[in-house]
Amino acid sequence: MTKLHDVLxxxxxxxxxxxxxxxxxxxxxxxxxxxxxxxxxxxxxxYGWPQNELSELLSPHWGMGELKxxxxxxxxxxxxxRWIVWVSPPWQxxxxxxxxxxxxxxxxxxxxxxxxxxxxxxxxACLQSGACSLVLAWPRNVxxxxxxxxxxxxxxxxxxxxxxxxxxxxxxxxxxxxxxMARMSNKHFEVRLLKRRGSWPSNWIRLPNKL
Numbered sequence: 751m752t753k754l755h756d757v758l759x760x761x762x763x764x765x766x767x768x769x770x771x772x773x774x775x776x777x778x779x780x781x782x783x784x785x786x787x788x789x790x791x792x793x794x795x796x797y798g799w800p801q802n803e804l805s806e807l808l809s810p811h812w813g814m815g816e817l818k819x820x821x822x823x824x825x826x827x828x829x830x831x832r833w834i835v836w837v838s839p840p841w842q843x844x845x846x847x848x849x850x851x852x853x854x855x856x857x858x859x860x861x862x863x864x865x866x867x868x869x870x871x872x873x874x875a876c877l878q879s880g881a882c883s884l885v886l887a888w889p890r891n892v893x894x895x896x897x898x899x900x901x902x903x904x905x906x907x908x909x910x911x912x913x914x915x916x917x918x919x920x921x922x923x924x925x926x927x928x929x930x931m932a933r934m935s936n937k938h939f940e941v942r943l944l945k946r947r948g949s950w951p952s953n954w955i956r957l958p959n960k961l
Contacts, residue, residue, distance in 0.1 A: 783910070786822025793943055793952045795928070799823050801883070804901040804911040805928040808920050808944070812840050812888075815939040816914070816932055817847075819957065820886075825852035827883040827910075833859045835876045837887035838869055866891050870900075877903035877911055888914045898925050920944060 782798030784791055791797045799805070809816060828834055834857055836843060845855055861876075863869040869889055876885045877900060885904075892900075892913065904911040913926070920931055929945040935954070943952040 783823045783826050785819075787819075787957055789955055790941065790957065793946075793955060795947045795949075799910060800928060801910050802905055802908050803928070804897065804904050804913065804926050805930065806913045806915055806919075806924060806926045807930050807932060808915050808917045809932040810917045812914065814932070814934050815957075818851075819932070819939065819941070820912075821848075821851040821853065824848070824884070825854075828854035828857045830857070830883045832881055832883040832909075833857055833876070834884045835859045835861060835882050835886065837861050837873050837876070837885060838863050839886070839888055870896055873911065874900055874903045877907045877909050880907045880909075882907065882909045884910045884912065886912050886914065894923065894925055901925065901927070 781801045782794070782796045783801060784798045785794065807816060824834060836858065838861070843858070843860065848855060848858070861872055863872055866889070869887070870892065873885055873887045873889070876882045889896075892915075897913070900911050900913075903909075917931060917933075920929070924945070926945070927947055928943070931942045931944050933940050933942075933954075935956075939957050940954045941957065942954045945951065
């Protein structure tokens with residue numbers, strides 16, 4: 751008589767515990783990059799910025815502190831032998847300021863595009879290449895379908911895709927696993943996690959004035 755143990759080892763047998771174990775292993779090996787702000791890391795899934803998926807940073811305007819927010823992660827990721835790609839930023843990145851934050855400029859790549867189609871193609875191609883640790887992009891028009899494609903490309907290339915979008919888009923649903931709103935409040939830079947895995951939206955988090 752065949753033993754039950756032998757039957758359960760057959761590849762055609764599915765067990766719920768197998769799915770749980772795979773999920774647990776994935777969570778244990780989830781790689782993140784510390785944000786550099788302990789109060790923010792406590793709120794982020796796996797205590798840091800994701801390395802293999804797409805996120806959105808939403809703001810009413812740019813140049814109010816988002817670069818300082820990202821600088822610790824930029825400094826860490828720029829030590830890898832992979833590119834940090836900036837796709838169509840609204841301003842020219844200032845090299846001396848990045849150097850002061852510890853960013854290795856040799857691994858930064860700046861790409862300007864002429865159209866929305868070209869911009870989305872560039873983002874996806876960079877993510878899929880496997881040669882980039884981060885693709886930082888300012889898309890003008892991006893649909894939920896495009897966001898899904900970019901997320902899959904980020905997973906494939908083991909890269910972090912960060913879309914910088916206007917805060918008006920916070921009212922629209924998005925498949926991005928992580929969505930963060932940024933604002934200035936009484937001369938303080940604040941962020942709020944609008945969407946994150948495994949938890950509800952956060953309260954507003956006030957970050958140090960050094961931003």
